[in-house]
Amino acid sequence: MRVTHWITVIAFFALLISGGEIVISHPRFYWGETGNVAMHPLFTIPIPSSRGTVPTGYSFEMPDANGWSRYLHFQAAWVLVLTGLVYGIASLWTGHFRMNLFPAKADRTWRAFRDVITKYLRRAALGEAESHSYNAVQRFAYVAVIFVLFPLVIWTGLALSPAFDSAFPIAVDALGGRQSARTLHFFVTGFLVLFLVVHVAMVYLSGFKSRMRAMITGRDGAPGENL
């Protein structure tokens, strides 16, 4: 179970780096089915490009890294999806989703949410229970990442495959077209990175060493220990 987390970390970074490299070859985003340099972009990322055909305002070109980036992107995607399958099946089997991730009935209220956030803001001690289980806000974040963002990023990614779309045209048509799928793929990645930043910050704030030990070995420190 913990192994799947760390494999996901490696695959996610591989996807992020290679995805960024691919964006560099065309840092313009569009909405709808088609989009190219002769059309109006929805927005442009103000970075140089690895293609001379893209007008960027920079006088130089970045080196072309799309070959290995694409190979790495798809290989890491397989690792991520297969690891996700193992995680999903194991979680159903052990009741991890039910026990640790889905919020308890009492916590499915705005009030429970507000309480946790107030606690965070006041930097109040989170109490003994919280070092062993997730609170309402954490549960919401994890459920959103596992059941919304990851499925969405996989879907929008698959919709960019012309062969996949030939078998399942609905995958891309439902997103409003190929360029919309590409733009959504980019935004969903943005949300995943946002989660990553907050997630790492929280681990750091709650005691990096003891959290890391828990995340790697599964063993918690003694109660109250926060090295």
Added chain:
Amino acid sequence: MSYFSRRKLVTTGLAVAAGAGGLAVADRVARRYGLIPPDHGGFYGPGETLDYAAQRILTRHSLAREFPRTMISQTPFANAIAPPSDAFKRLQAGGFSDWRLAVDGMVARPGSFSLSDLRSLPVHSQITEVVCEEGWSYIAEWIGTPLHEVLKEVGTLPQARYVAYFSIERDWWDSIDMADALHPQTFLTMGMNDGDLPVGFGGPLRLRVPRQLGYKSVKYVARLTVTDSVKRFGKGLGSAAPEGGYAWYAGI
């Protein structure tokens, strides 16, 4: 060593053994059904093989999306190309009337086709999207002779597994498997949007493979070779793309 109970060791051992056995079976099945791409070696081989195998299982006969005429791009983008060779310029000066498509390899009747020979075969049109691996795209109407009509004309031998295709320009070639070669939307394209195919877009003759990314649609095609193995072309990776670091299979 209290982390590892005997039960854990046994189940892990069984899982590893099942995994290894499963991989061996998968390898045999994949070879039997032609699910291994030419560039299956190296660090990225597993990912490339999974891409190709999964696509062949899911999309062997599926048709690329076609669009209504109203969605044809007003501003299609012809990607940058190297300056044409002297051989190309000579043929262009003659209005491409001497352009020939040579077809050889594992065929019963090797031959060569002029553009008007190709036009005398059934000509079809499709409105499909060109998708570049960089991210941009456009939709156009493509008019041409399906590749399978030419393959029927020359009589493909049963052991054929790939069709390699070569541009008149140097070091520009690629190959597709028979699933794509016999696919009804794989065109030897001569026209675009009701006119002749412009040189910028690959005219006079471009092999359009609409279920794969743009770089598989080689421009200025002058030769086709039907083969059972792509090992003897270039570095044996199936196209010039893997030699430049790009995947042979570009349906993704």
